Amino acid sequence: MGKTYFIKLIQFFLLCLLVNSGMAQDGILLEAESFPEKGGWLVDPQFVEQMGSPYLMAHGMGKAVTNATTEVTLEKKGNYHVWARTKNWAPGNWAPPGQFSIKVNAEKLENTLGLKPYWNWEYAGQVDIQSPKAKLELVDLTGFNGRCDAIYLSLANEPPPSKAKALASWRKQMLQEPPAPATTKEYDLVITGGGIAGCAAAIAAAEEGLQVALIHDRPLLGGNASSEIRVHTLGIYGKFERILKKIDTEHYPNGSSKAKLDQQKRDDNVKSYKNIHLFLNWRAYDAVAKDDMVQYVDARQTATGERMRFQAPLYVDATGDGWIGYWAGAEYSYGRESVYKYGEAWDKWGELWSPEEPDNFVMGSSILWQTEVGETTFDFPEVPWAVAVAKEHEAVAGEWYWEFSRNDLHQIEDGEEIRDHMLRAIFGSFSNAKHQEGNEKYRLEWVSYLLGKRESRRLVGDHIFTFKDVVDKMEFSDSVVVEKRAIDVHYQRNLQDEKLPDFLSEALFYKTGRYYIPYRSLYSRNINNLFMAGRNFSCSHIGLGGPRVMRTTGQMGAAVGFAASLCKKYKVNPRTIYQKYLTEYMNLIESQQWVNP
Template sequence: MVKKQEQYDVVVCGGGLAGFCAAVSAARHGAQTCIIQDRPVFGGNSSSEVCVTPHGAAAFHAYARETGIISELLIEERARNHAPILENGWTNSVWDMTMYDMAMSTPNLSFHLNTSIVSVLKSSDRTISAVVARVANAETEITIEGKIFVDCTGDGIVADQAGCEWRWGSEGFEEFNEPHAPLKASKDTMGNSIHFRAKDMGRPVPFQAPEWAVKHEDPDYFYKQGRPFQSLHGGYWWIEIGVPWNTIYDSENIRHELTRHTLGIWDWIKNKDPEMKEKAANYALDWVGQVPGKRESRRIIGQYFMTEHDPANKTVFPDEIAFGGWFIDLHTPGGLLAPTAEPASAEGYAETSEYAIKSYCGPYGIPLRIMIAKDIDNLMMAGRNVSVTHAALGTVRVMSTTALIGQAVGTSAAIALQKGLALADLPSQAIREVKQTLLRDGCFLLNTENEDELDLARNASVTASSQAVCRGSEVNKELLQSGELGHHKEILHQRKGQWIAISEGVLNRVSVCVTNMSDTPQIVEAQIIPVDHIWDYRCEANPPIATTELHIMPGKYQWIDWDVQLSKADGLKSGSYVRLDLLANPQIAWHCGDGIVPGHTCAFEMGQGKMRRDWNGPTRSFRVDPPQYAYSPKHVINGVTRPYRYTNLWRSDTSEPLPQWLELKWEEQQSIGQIELTFPGNILWEYHGYAPFHRDPQCPKDYSLEAFVNGAWEQVLEVKGNYQRHRKHELSQQIRTDKLRIVIHATNGDPSAAVYEIRCYES
């Protein structure tokens, strides 16, 4: 056995998305960092070994996709990868290589793959000095010393061996009164899953299951117990087993049982199911996973213990450093061995059921304190092992959320080292710097805006070559000409709402395009309601500032006008949103617009006075008079980099050709050495919503930076072929200027140039 010793500032144990983002972030901020991963690839459950594609807040909330390091990775993967994303089972090794490339390209970052933690060394009761790791197939043992350790192992291996307090299973209802908690505490956890992938071969393909495969004979097991065949391509969430096995100690037993069930399920589909066997005749198994994806095991107790009430009530934390927005997704213990699958699956993923209403939450803030171990002074956690209840884990555990947590942990660790602070003191003594650093690195926080005193752009005045106005969203011309009705979700089965950005505090008229599917005149009640932001889903929290009844005659694709004559005196606020709601009438369809108007999304009432994103977050048809100047150049220095309480975007006039420019001007000359840009794109939908080789059309492709020097414009930087959302440019030499321009020469397809934020720094 070869024995080695290494020393680092930050040691990250675990190379899933949480650990990877933690390590990259710490290294980018100057900490000598090592990441230890027990598999041959990074990515954990998202890797090609497990193939669970990353989920997050954008699955339920428009414009809520996670940004920062996870965004860089996912944008890069889509730009490089030929493969479509069809839910789970479809990750390929291009994703693995995207992560590997970032690891190799990050200064200050070292890593050990195929390396497992075997023990933890402590210098005192409350301090870890090193971890001992063993490299598989290399007969090598490495003692890795560090100043700060981050447990991203999922199972909390480091925290457990260091003596930290942890929890397992479900808290009982009486402890925290959580709506999703069982009456009595339980040691049961959510289970592990494997995925499979099938391929259409274009001709009949037989399948014979081995004798040791589970033999499924009862159609009710699938059709009445919540185990639907969403796609013949594979990737079924519900191929899951936990109880009666322990998800850590019995992981190999679970893997074997999952394999037996997977082959038995495919045998049912191919050879027994009366309906599916015909559809599956040409399909062959292409891949069966053999590394189980794990949902739950140990949860390490930190400085704060987050309960279900926090995401449900959107608790505002002083140490908020990330956000989430997945629903409270708690799988049935036992999985395939339980009477039914997870509740959401058992309901067919219904959007208006009692369970769906109770479980829908966010976007909500996540505090740093759940990532700082209570019992060890130099230990942090990121991933599914953070300090939360079982119920809260249901929403926090998804990988895009844990990636944000990881980046926040890595950033916090680096700042603690720079300032010589104890980890326990970060939430009280350095939280502002942590938050501002995360924002500068492209992350988004619900309750924090850019207040960086070093950002010179904040003191500039901003102008542009042109500015788009919002007149509304017209209906697809092909639908109008064909006379066909659109998507079934256009029908007013429930209240539907459309967010409208108000620029000047005046709204004279709104119009909607609807179809009356009946033979008689219909009435629809309409309301205009002030809302706090685009995720303000409350139906009745704010009183309407205008109401009316729209009288709609039989017929298709009618534009119905409403003269609202609203002003600031009526409560209309410039620089804010209102929501135009049409209440339920199942005889009426409110049509979607032709394309998406940036920052203008829609929702429907799911029940109990709560709305949720409608369909995939399109823009419904509407017109406004006067047009709203919702895309001002000054938005690029307002400190917010996505639609939230307003559009927060500069967008050029769609009728004006490119190039278009945006200009910063100062009263005095500035010394500028670094310019940082945030562009639109890749935040409306989840990663799954984007095609192979995707480059978001809104994102500037070719652009240049120009400075006004010695009475003339001088180009200081040129970029071609861009598709990333967040770019940092260090100039070859510092410039002195009182005017700076970004000139956008081409986008990746959109007719408008657009920018969310510009930052300028001396160095």
């Protein structure tokens, strides 16, 4: 396909007869994210595993975005029925916030879309198409996060399947996808996830001469540190200052637009390595293990849908959510362990710190946002669907503590609901503030639509890093990461006072001296060629509290990259480095220390 846009226009003419009617069905499936002209709509690939596909979203912060357009080639003329797969993302007793419509050859179809409270096909209307090509447009009506996964045109009045399994199977059929990607690429190391940990791993391995594939589902590197999410990098550099300074950030306030400067630095630096093969906008969707070894990672281009298989003797899971390990069958944990499991009590904070009974009430995810004061007044629309979440809360700025977790929500499986809840909190709080005198000139300058996650799956390694390692000041023969940042664990404020907003958190800081993370926490216990770096490293809930920040996760990445180089040199798996080549490995890491001339 090269660099040209691959327009995923699927023209599928069903030859089979419908069982009951005996009528032939002619249908065309258009993936919205594949529209060549996206206008102001954005590709959102965050929730593919839950709702089935990347989708287009009209993230206009209250101002309708420009149309996304595509051209569709039709083999048959006729009266087409049109459906869009969409949802009302904030259902309630108000007009749905994310409404849009469809135009075909400039003719607006009858029905407004984005009305049902779950992902489903909504009927847009019918249109008579007599030309061989037709122009199709998504028309945002609200500017508030209307979303469209796909459009289906059919001469028959028969919507596509709606249930997840049937839909996935139908989709494959429509796409005429073979079971495996047509292209396979081979490397020395395949890293999935281009956050700070993944970037550091790629640089370290590349500097040692490995051919590295770095697969990342966004256009920009850095994950939570990217200018798309804008969390500044905290923590210390450990032994890897030289590498981490290529990719970290200044200590600007969270959400600052200064993140763009560091973004440029990071992207330039990573791209300067000829042997880092960068796959931006590629999202991994599968990994298969055989005999406890990952065999390959499959990924899909988030807009075009093109697929590719990545093979290597070694893999790094730097996805944050531990997807590679999860798919490959690696042991993992999720949630808060009982305080007794690893002895992680801090009596001062009791249940807020670590509960007696285990639960799933992990630290939440954030959406950062920024406002600016313009020269003229700025009207913000009424947002009753958002005020229902914000309630009385007023704000003209966000910070790290805009964070959402609830014990019926899973940070991965319910990610879309969590993101949407935060958007409602932001728009609602801003709307409340706008009603106050003196705030007339405030306008939303930037609101992220990407979840900044703190905690999700944690893959289990040979060592599980816990609070006890910190309190006991454990030093290991394989200490490859060092940190001195306080152990910082969050809880939702409304746990102590239910009148407080449910989207604000509080941090508990356990001050400490230096603590160390062993190499054994950075490879899987049961998948023998899988490293992990980033928040999905091997740790407990409390163990994650300190080292989850990005210079520390960057240290993990670099440590893993260097380990991979020795794995290649000796043709061994990660565990053998600890067992047989630890001295050489630790010397290699020691040699990375920045020497100030």
